[in-house]
Amino acid sequence: MDSKEETLKIPTHVGLIMDGNGRWANAQGLPRLAGHRAGVENLRGVITAGIKFGIKYLSFYAFSTENWNRPKDEVFGIMDLLSEFIDRETVPLHEEGVRILHIGHLDRLRPSLVDKIEYAVNLTKNNRKITVQLAFNYGGRDEIVSAVRKIISSGARPDEVTEALIGRNLFTAGIPDPDLIIRTSGEMRTSNFLMWQSAYSEWVFPTTYWPDFNEEVFKEMLREYSRRDRRFGGLSSK
Ligand code: IPE
Numbered sequence: 296m297d298s299k300e301e302t303l304k305i306p307t308h309v310g311l312i313m314d315g316n317g318r319w320a321n322a323q324g325l326p327r328l329a330g331h332r333a334g335v336e337n338l339r340g341v342i343t344a345g346i347k348f349g350i351k352y353l354s355f356y357a358f359s360t361e362n363w364n365r366p367k368d369e370v371f372g373i374m375d376l377l378s379e380f381i382d383r384e385t386v387p388l389h390e391e392g393v394r395i396l397h398i399g400h401l402d403r404l405r406p407s408l409v410d411k412i413e414y415a416v417n418l419t420k421n422n423r424k425i426t427v428q429l430a431f432n433y434g435g436r437d438e439i440v441s442a443v444r445k446i447i448s449s450g451a452r453p454d455e456v457t458e459a460l461i462g463r464n465l466f467t468a469g470i471p472d473p474d475l476i477i478r479t480s481g482e483m484r485t486s487n488f489l490m491w492q493s494a495y496s497e498w499v500f501p502t503t504y505w506p507d508f509n510e511e512v513f514k515e516m517l518r519e520y521s522r523r524d525r526r527f528g529g530l531s532s533k
Pocket residue numbers: 313314315316317318319357358359362373480
């Protein structure tokens with residue numbers, strides 16, 4: 296065990312698709328919102344684990360542009376839970392050196408939630424121990440559409456449109472691409488998360504439901520990542 300831990304490769308940026316809250320709740324006869332509550336309560340511990348592992352960027356997929364299709368009660372319940380999380384955790388996270396960023400569109404969110412997100416982002420903007428991106432009302436295709444709109448309205452010529460220019464117009468401008476993406480609950484699809492940025496990410500799919508995802512499962516995923524041979528279209532360096 297110890298020798299394995301010594302050879303663990305630590306990714307710079309890990310994306311987490313926090314899936315399985317509903318099934319977690321269902322498995323114990325609880326309403327879906329109880330699963331979302333447990334899921335939000337799990338965030339803090341996973342951030343702490345990320346800091347301990349030496350990861351510099353964590354991106355959490357909390358609410359997709361498609362999640363508006365869920366029943367109103369569930370959507371509003373999730374919004375309330377995020378509001379509570381920001382109220383409770385912004386100052387403690389700030390004191391731990393966490394920079395909080397938001398990716399996605401703020402426009403469909405209620406003004407009080409927008410204020411809270413902006414407050415958290417502003418308060419923590421100079422922190423560098425770890426950067427936590429909260430993907431909330433985020434969709435990868437929506438992000439690319441927004442980038443294209445910004446580029447067109449800037450008056451760029453076709454030959455000026457490069458991968459770098461597109462990257463600079465995404466919500467994630469200035470943030471390195473994710474090395475590893477973890478989707479919990481056993482579902483094996485991207486569901487519109489970081490579409491552009493994940494072109495060469497390694498993906499892992501633990502069967503654990505998000506509320507049960509912890510440091511131990513996280514470490515197992517880092518072991519799996521460490522065994523992967525990332526070639527980026529070239530040849531193996533081994
Ligand atoms: C993930 O859990 C949280 C959100 C998508 C907001 P789900 O709510 O998708 O849980 P399952 O997939 O129904 O178990």
